Amino acid sequence: MLGKILQSLKWYVFSLEIPFRDAMHAYDPTSLRLFVAVCEERNIALAAQREAIVPSAVSKRIAQMEAQAGTPLLARGRRGVALTPAGETLWRYAREALQLLERMQAELTAYAEGVQGQVRVFASMSALAQFLPADVGRFAREYAQVRVSMEEREIWEVVRGVEEGRADIGVCWDAVDLGRLQRFAYREDRLAVVLPTGHALAGRKRLRFADTLDHEHVDILGRSIMKTTQQRQAAIAGKPLRTRLQVATVDAACRIVAAQLALAIVPREEARLFEQPLGLAVVPLADDWARRRFVLAVRDAKALTPAARLLLDSLRAGAGQPAG
Structure with a gap:
């Protein structure tokens, strides 16, 4: 994470077309913080008061940044300052860079204290x-x-x-x-059809969902998106989704299948937990939506x-x- 933050800071500097080593000197965190304060206050004296520093020091920092940028960042007037287009750009990047530094410090502190x-x-x-x-x-x-x-x-x-x-x-x-x-x-996972080993479809390496619609299914409660998807696919195939029983868990669904009462469509990895203990056949669904x-x-x-x-x-x- 720290590496990503440093890379982001580099990107901000490069986007300003400033050599990285020189920029890190002119655009150090203190200078950026003072510049942001001036932009927010629109007045160097008020920004200096806010940051507990003398106005001349703020002016000197900004002059160094303007020299590095090669263009004015502020338009100075009797009532305060206004941002030039270059100043607006620097203000945006300065805020983002300071936020990144704050995040970095917060995460480093958390590591030092032991993340809790x-x-x-x-x-x-x-x-x-x-x-x-x-x-x-x-x-x-x-x-x-x-x-x-x-x-x-x-x-x-x-x-x-x-x-x-x-x-x-x-x-x-x-x-x-x-x-x-x-x-x-x-x-990722893939849905599979769970069948008794003696079922007519049990010998297939893969099955299409449409192949299962001539047989009764077990409905597993709490999996509404899966049920909605199957109902939609059944409608596309032009056949009803025949549900014989409703159960609450994959375990119960597999036991219903083992009793040869219906077939079930469940995630393949879940089904494999019951494949050998209950003597079931687990056949992956070939349909794209089953992935x-x-x-x-x-x-x-x-x-x-x-x-x-x-x-x-x-x-x-x-x-x-x-x-x-």
Whole structure:
């Protein structure tokens, strides 16, 4: 994270077309802070009073910056100062650079003191049943002083919880409307058909969803987006989605399948937990929509607490590793 901040500072300086080494001398944090104060007060004397420094020192700093820029930054008048176009540009970059430095200092302080705090995570059922616990476990072993609370929620509630600030990070399928939330790629899974081993479809290597519509399905409550998606795909295929039973968990759905009462469509990794114990066949769905992409959703990554930002970065870094 610190490296990213320093790279951002370099970019701000380069965008002003100033040699980096010279610019770091003329545009040091103190000079930038004084310049921002002048821009906000529109008066050098008032800015000097605010920053507890003599006006002549402020004027000298600004003169050095103007010399480095090769153009006036302020238009001085009897009642105060006005910004030139170059001054407006520097003011914008100066504020952003100072904000980055403040963030850097806050994060370094947190590391020095030992990052502590609590991070609240809302996650969909599938994320909690598959990869999220292992990923959070790895994080918890590295940052023992950070407490991570995870709550299972329906997808729409994951989004609303992050929007309302009840959760720091949301983990869910990207099929839901995430609104204005920032999202980061996390992991993927694939849906599969769970069948009794003697079922007519059990010998296939892959199945199309349309192939399952002549058979009765188990409906798993709490997975509304998945159900809506299947109903839409059934309508496209011109066949009804025949639901025989409703259950609350994948475990219960697999036991219904083992009893040869219906088939079930669940995430492949979840189904494999019951494949051998219950003697089931797990056949991946070949449809494009059956490949699900999960995201990490936050309101503003820059505004996260150090503990929440650490967890977000850890989950993003671990997304390329095998789950478990």
